[in-house]
Amino acid sequence: MSEWEQIQRAVAGVGRRRRWQRAWGGMWKGLWVGVCLWVGLVAVYKVYPVSIQVLPLGGLLVVLGALAGGVLGGWRGTPPIETARWLDQERRLQERVSTALELGGQAPGEWSALVVADAARHMGRLDFRRMLPLRVPVLSRWVLLALVLGVGLGFVPEYRTRDWVQRQRDQESVQEAGKNLADVSRRLLEKRAPALEPTRQAVRAVGQLGEELTRNPLSRSEALREVARLTEKVQAQNREMARNPALRSMDRAARSADGNRSGTAEALQRQIESLQKSLGRADVPPDALEKLRRELEQARQMASNLSNPDSRAAEAARDNLAKALSSLARESQDLGAALSGLEEAIAALEAGQIQQVLQDLEAAAKDLDKLRDMAQALQQLQQEAARMGKDLGEQLQNGQAEAAIATLQKMVNQLKAGAMSEEALRAMREEVSKAIRPAGPYGKVPEHLKDAVSRMQDGQTAEAAQALADAAKELEDLLQQLADAESLQGALGALKRAQACIGNGKAWSLCQGTGFKPGGKPGRGVGTWAEEEGWIETPPQTGLWDNSGVERPDMDPRGVTDRGEGEVPEGMSPSSVKGQFQPGSQMPSITLRGVSLKGQSTVSVREAVQAAQSQAESALSQDQVPRAYQNSVKGYFDDLERDP
Amino acid sequence: MSTEQEITRFRETYAALRAEVGKVIVGLDAVVESTLGAVLAGGHVLLEGVPGLGKTLLVRTLGEVLDLSFSRIQFTPDLMPADILGTNLVMEAADGRRVFEFQKGPVFAHLILADEINRATPKTQSALLEAMQEHSVTAGGEIRRLEEPFFVLATQNPIDQEGTYPLPEAQLDRFFFKLLVGYPSAEELTEVLNRTTETAVARLGRVVTREALMAMQQLVRQVPVASHVKDYAVRLVLATHPGTGAAVPMARQFLRYGSSPRGAQALILGGKVRALTQGRMNVSLEDIRTVALPALRHRLILNVEAEAEGITHDQIVEHVLREVPEVPAAVAV
Numbered sequence: 022m023s024e025w026e027q028i029q030r031a032v033a034g035v036g037r038r039r040r041w042q043r044a045w046g047g048m049w050k051g052l053w054v055g056v057c058l059w060v061g062l063v064a065v066y067k068v069y070p071v072s073i074q075v076l077p078l079g080g081l082l083v084v085l086g087a088l089a090g091g092v093l094g095g096w097r098g099t100p101p102i103e104t105a106r107w108l109d110q111e112r113r114l115q116e117r118v119s120t121a122l123e124l125g126g127q128a129p130g131e132w133s134a135l136v137v138a139d140a141a142r143h144m145g146r147l148d149f150r151r152m153l154p155l156r157v158p159v160l161s162r163w164v165l166l167a168l169v170l171g172v173g174l175g176f177v178p179e180y181r182t183r184d185w186v187q188r189q190r191d192q193e194s195v196q197e198a199g200k201n202l203a204d205v206s207r208r209l210l211e212k213r214a215p216a217l218e219p220t221r222q223a224v225r226a227v228g229q230l231g232e233e234l235t236r237n238p239l240s241r242s243e244a245l246r247e248v249a250r251l252t253e254k255v256q257a258q259n260r261e262m263a264r265n266p267a268l269r270s271m272d273r274a275a276r277s278a279d280g281n282r283s284g285t286a287e288a289l290q291r292q293i294e295s296l297q298k299s300l301g302r303a304d305v306p307p308d309a310l311e312k313l314r315r316e317l318e319q320a321r322q323m324a325s326n327l328s329n330p331d332s333r334a335a336e337a338a339r340d341n342l343a344k345a346l347s348s349l350a351r352e353s354q355d356l357g358a359a360l361s362g363l364e365e366a367i368a369a370l371e372a373g374q375i376q377q378v379l380q381d382l383e384a385a386a387k388d389l390d391k392l393r394d395m396a397q398a399l400q401q402l403q404q405e406a407a408r409m410g411k412d413l414g415e416q417l418q419n420g421q422a423e424a425a426i427a428t429l430q431k432m433v434n435q436l437k438a439g440a441m442s443e444e445a446l447r448a449m450r451e452e453v454s455k456a457i458r459p460a461g462p463y464g465k466v467p468e469h470l471k472d473a474v475s476r477m478q479d480g481q482t483a484e485a486a487q488a489l490a491d492a493a494k495e496l497e498d499l500l501q502q503l504a505d506a507e508s509l510q511g512a513l514g515a516l517k518r519a520q521a522c523i524g525n526g527k528a529w530s531l532c533q534g535t536g537f538k539p540g541g542k543p544g545r546g547v548g549t550w551a552e553e554e555g556w557i558e559t560p561p562q563t564g565l566w567d568n569s570g571v572e573r574p575d576m577d578p579r580g581v582t583d584r585g586e587g588e589v590p591e592g593m594s595p596s597s598v599k600g601q602f603q604p605g606s607q608m609p610s611i612t613l614r615g616v617s618l619k620g621q622s623t624v625s626v627r628e629a630v631q632a633a634q635s636q637a638e639s640a641l642s643q644d645q646v647p648r649a650y651q652n653s654v655k656g657y658f659d660d661l662e663r664d665p
Numbered sequence: 666m667s668t669e670q671e672i673t674r675f676r677e678t679y680a681a682l683r684a685e686v687g688k689v690i691v692g693l694d695a696v697v698e699s700t701l702g703a704v705l706a707g708g709h710v711l712l713e714g715v716p717g718l719g720k721t722l723l724v725r726t727l728g729e730v731l732d733l734s735f736s737r738i739q740f741t742p743d744l745m746p747a748d749i750l751g752t753n754l755v756m757e758a759a760d761g762r763r764v765f766e767f768q769k770g771p772v773f774a775h776l777i778l779a780d781e782i783n784r785a786t787p788k789t790q791s792a793l794l795e796a797m798q799e800h801s802v803t804a805g806g807e808i809r810r811l812e813e814p815f816f817v818l819a820t821q822n823p824i825d826q827e828g829t830y831p832l833p834e835a836q837l838d839r840f841f842f843k844l845l846v847g848y849p850s851a852e853e854l855t856e857v858l859n860r861t862t863e864t865a866v867a868r869l870g871r872v873v874t875r876e877a878l879m880a881m882q883q884l885v886r887q888v889p890v891a892s893h894v895k896d897y898a899v900r901l902v903l904a905t906h907p908g909t910g911a912a913v914p915m916a917r918q919f920l921r922y923g924s925s926p927r928g929a930q931a932l933i934l935g936g937k938v939r940a941l942t943q944g945r946m947n948v949s950l951e952d953i954r955t956v957a958l959p960a961l962r963h964r965l966i967l968n969v970e971a972e973a974e975g976i977t978h979d980q981i982v983e984h985v986l987r988e989v990p991e992v993p994a995a996v997a998v
Contacts, residue, residue: 106893106992115949120891131668132889136946 024141025125028118029101031147036104038149044095045155051090053160055083056167063174070185108144111152117143187526191241194526198244198519199234201529202227205515209508216501220509223255227512231519244523252516259513262506265462268499289406296399300357300392307400309356310393313349317363317389320345321382324366327375342378343370353389360385414456417463422496422503425456429493436486450477453489463499466492634658671884672941678881679705679942681872685730688867690723691860692853696844697723699935699959700818702942704731706934707882708841709797709817711782711832711963718846719857720820724778727818731878732871733775734812740785742828746792753805767804772796773811775875779819783829790836793817797839814878834922834966841931842956843963845979888937890948897991898932898953904985905965913988915981919971924964931960950991958982 022030059079066075099107105119121140124133181189206228215221230251234244262268323342327335346367353360362385369377409424410416413432416425432449435441441449454474460466469492476485522532624632637658640646646654666674679701686697696712700723703710712720728735738749751770755763771777772793782790796802800811819840822829837843849857860867873881903911905923916923935956936948943952962978971981 102893109949110992115945115951116891116894116947117945117949119893120889120947123891124889132887132946135669135672136889139946 024137025121027141028105028121028125028137028144031144032101032104032108032118032122034149035108035147035153036099036101038153039104039107040095040098042153042155044091046158047094048087048091049158049160049164051086051088051093052083053086053164053167054090055086056164056171058082058086060167060171060174063171067174067177067179070181070189112144114140114143188240190526191244191523192238194522194528195234195241195244196238197529198248198522199231199236199238202231202515202519203235204231205511206231209511213504213508215505215508217505219258220505223258224508224512226251227255227516241523241526245520248516248520248523252513252520255509255513255516259506259509262502262509265464265499265502268503268506289402289409293399293402293406296395296402300395300399305356305392305396305399307393307396310389310396313352313356314386314389314393316345316349316352317382317386320349321379321386324370324375324378324382327378339370343367346370360388362386362388412452412455414452414459417456417466418459422463422500426493426496426500429489429496433486433489433493436482436489439482441482446477446482450474453477460492464495466495469495630661634661668884668887671880672946675881675884675941676944678873678877682730685869685872686723686726688869689726689860690719691856692849693719693723693846696846698942699842699844699956700724700727702935702938702956703841704816704878705881705885705938706841706931707814707816708931708934709819709839711837711840711843712818712820712846713823713843714820714846716822718848720846721778721780724776724780724818724820726869728776728778729869730872731776732874733814733878735776735778736771736774737778737780738771739780740782740789742784742786742830744785744789746789747804749789749792750796750802750804765805767807767809769809770802772802773809775812775814775816777815777817779817781822782819783821783832785830787830787833790830790832794836794839797836814875814882837963838925838927840963842935842959844959845962885934885937885941888940888946888948890933890937893992894936894948894950894953895933897950897989898929898936900989901932901953901957901961901985902926902929904989905961905981913985915976915984915988919967919974919976919981920965921968922966924961928961928964932956935960954986954991957986961985 059082062075062079062082065071066073102119102122105122106116108114108118109116117136117140121133121137124130124136127133206224209215209224210221210228215224230247234247238244239247320342323338323345327338327342346363350360350363350367353363362381362383366378366381366385369375369381408419409421410419413425413428416422416428432453435445435449453470457467457470457474460470469488473485473488473492476482476488518529518532521527522529525532637654641651641655682701683697686701690697700710700712704727712723714720725735725737728737738744747770749770749772751768751773753765754768756766757763779793796811796815797817800813800815802809802811817840821832900911902924903909904913905916905920905928906912907917907920907923912920912923932953933948936952939952939955940946940948958979961982965978965981967976967978967981970976
């Protein structure tokens with residue numbers, strides 16, 4: 022290698038090493054800048070209510086700062102001549118290398134050879150790593166200090182104003198409500214797309230509102246206004262649908278079903294017949310079987326007490342047992358329940374085999390249990406069949422649209438088959454004509470049924486079949502509407518829940534329902550045993566809901582509970598000020614915690630007053646008002662009644 | 666002879682010259698080296714100092730060690746230009762005709778000692794302008810070339826001395842170096858006493874012939890200079906120009922005029938001589954820095970403010986050296 026090449030190689034090596042060193046230094050500088058920015062962001066986050074996203078952003082800045090510093094530091098390479106000058110300065114080579122590099126690149130001459138040789142001699146062997154070490158700079162201490170400061174700041178609690186915290190909570194609840202509204206809408210559409218366009222639009226509008234609230238959370242009042250506006254719209258649509266009487270009866274029927282429907286009327290009948298066959302009778306009362314079971318248990322008890330057969334008392338007991346068993350056998354035969362174990366037990370008792378008697382009675386008890394279960398199932402099926410209705414008229418009367426469709430379809434098939442006897446046709450005509458009156462609320466169904474009856478009278482079976490098919494189609498349409506109404510109800514429920522969540526600033530899961538409490542409706546608990554409210558009408562209050570007779574010893578009052586008339590504490594005597602509404606004067610007002618909805622009220626004063634009175638009465642009757650103030654409160658609201 | 670041999674010979678000759686001068690001149694190392702450097706670079710030197718510091722002795726010694734013709738001109742207030750350059754005299758020819766004949770003045774020599782140059786009037790001082798720059802004398806409408814090499818080694822007393830006239834700027838600019846001769850140290854003074862108050866007399870030999878000196882001057886000019894070193898010299902000179910953006914703060918505040926291009930030439934040539942004398946084949950930044958003071962100080966023209974505040978040329982040159990970076994910022998780590 023010539024001296025010239027040697028110099029060139031050395032200069033190139035130093036240049037590379039300097040580039041790395043610059044990148045290394047740049048990385049630390051970038052890291053320092055990034056850490057400073059991060060600490061600054063942490064400090065800002067602690068003082069100002071900026072998004073928490075600034076913290077990971079700050080972390081990213083640290084990494085990016087280090088990377089950017091490294092890249093910027095090592096980005097620009099150094100020309101060899103500059104490296105040579107730096108080398109001259111660093112190694113005190115008196116510009117030998119830079120001059121040599123400059124001259125070496127020009128035309129060869131005696132002077133350039135001399136200069137190159139002189140430079141090579143003085144440069145000697147360069148150890149780049151020792152000359153340009155990649156040491157951790159002093160700046161690293163400051164970086165470490167800033168990092169420690171940043172971490173320390175992390176433990177300092179954030180300063181936030183109460184208003185901001187409240188706004189944040191509101192925003193979160195609005196966002197969550199929006200997300201859930203969107204979810205409910207999506208689920209409703211996925212489960213079953215509404216058949217009616219307005220319903221579809223309403224459900225979609227709920228989803229859109231949810232997405233809007235999720236993307237751009239509004240303030241609480243704005244969000245409530247939006248939700249209320251949509252709720253009004255959906256409610257109006259819901260009320261519109263509720264005016265259809267057919268849907269009301271269908272909804273009532275759907276609500277009265279226990280959810281374990283055993284299929285169509287035919288399938289139900291088949292199951293009933295099968296059970297009757299197994300039981301051997303058309304109806305076996307489960308209560309009688311239960312009574313029989315209790316008597317059998319008593320007999321078993323008696324048999325188990327016959328431990329000492331030699332005593333005279335045992336003799337009498339055996340006689341009693343024999344009588345009891347005979348009575349049981351007779352009763353079971355009366356009920357049609359053949360209990361073979363009972364006969365065998367009587368025989369074993371006569372033979373004095375007490376153990377055998379016990380075993381036989383056990384077997385008889387098991388048989389009786391089975392019979393009782395079957396009887397209960399039969400009873401349930403019969404009740405279900407009764408609800409469903411045994412013919413078309415009853416089915417329509419009971420709102421069993423699906424069963425009615427099935428019956429109509431069966432009739433259509435029979436008519437189309439064309440092999441019906443005169444008697445069967447008459448029976449069908451009678452069934453259809455009987456169903457015309459109950460079909461009144463079902464839109465055009467009575468017209469189709471009338472048409473079918475007249476066609477059947479004229480012997481036009483094909484046309485009659487078509488009329489019945491049209492009636493079935495009409496019922497299917499109504500079923501679709503019912504399903505749409507359910508979707509609408511689902512959307513409405515979600516909207517109301519969203520209103521409650523946003524209004525109270527609570528999480529979605531905490532706005533489930535009112536729960537079962539005095540004055541409230543049965544709500545959701547472990548196992549839903551009733552809907553919160555019907556979509557068309559409030560379920561009628563029946564005796565089943567009356568729990569006034571339920572005894573709860575654990576809830577009984579203890580000690581003296583009658584505290585007599587309430588007494589107002591001293592200095593707290595209530596004074597009622599009669600409200601006066603005079604033009605031009607100030608209107609007395611009270612501040613209530615709640616949502617302020619601006620706009621034109623759609624409720625008349627009288628209605629509002631009545632609602633307030635109703636709520637006041639409810640609160641008074643449930644002892645929600647301290648006894649001492651009850652009279653005053655009652656007086657105040659009674660005055661309101663007279664004022665308007 | 667190869668270049669390497671020439672360089673070796675240069676160094677040997679220089680060392681011999683230094684040694685010979687050192688026999689007479691005690692101390693004043695920087696002054697002696699700079700004077701020799703200017704001679705080897707082919708430039709004129711202005712030595713400034715109070716009387717009695719050995720300025721004239723130094724020049725006389727040089728005249729003795731260099732095998733060159735030597736003239737001494739004692740500048741006095743009544744000295745006229747013709748006394749320096751020469752004059753046409755009416756002479757009687759062999760045939761009895763009277764003709765004008767040019768009588769050469771003392772300037773017609775290789776080495777001129779212009780002693781106490783600032784004691785003559787500016788008119789007389791200016792008589793040397795053409796000789797110093799063009800190495801020629803115009804008299805009676807005829808240009809007469811001076812024989813090479815030609816040096817003017819002038820001495821002057823500080824300007825505040827009685828009976829002195831400041832040298833014109835044009836004259837000053839023609840001096841390659843201006844050297845300030847200071848007082849000797851105690852040891853040097855003792856040695857001066859030893860040498861001058863006893864019987865021993867130093868015998869000087871002629872070390873360099875005219876041809877050898879000219880060859881040395883040629884060699885000096887061949888020394889290569891890296892571009893960034895030239896750039897440094899240029900930046901130094903530009904930093905003294907008060908009206909430009911490159912000027913340093915002191916130059917802007919205290920200078921009326923900065924250095925002429927001759928200053929840059931002096932920096933480079935002076936650096937080349939120093940490089941060779943140091944055994945290097947190239948000029949370094951340090952060479953430039955070392956010669957900056959003698960090369961630039963007399964080329965800066967102070968303004969009234971500087972004079973009022975007592976700012977010296979050397980302070981400004983030192984400020985320039987401090988302010989102008991050797992290596993541009995982009996190169997430094």
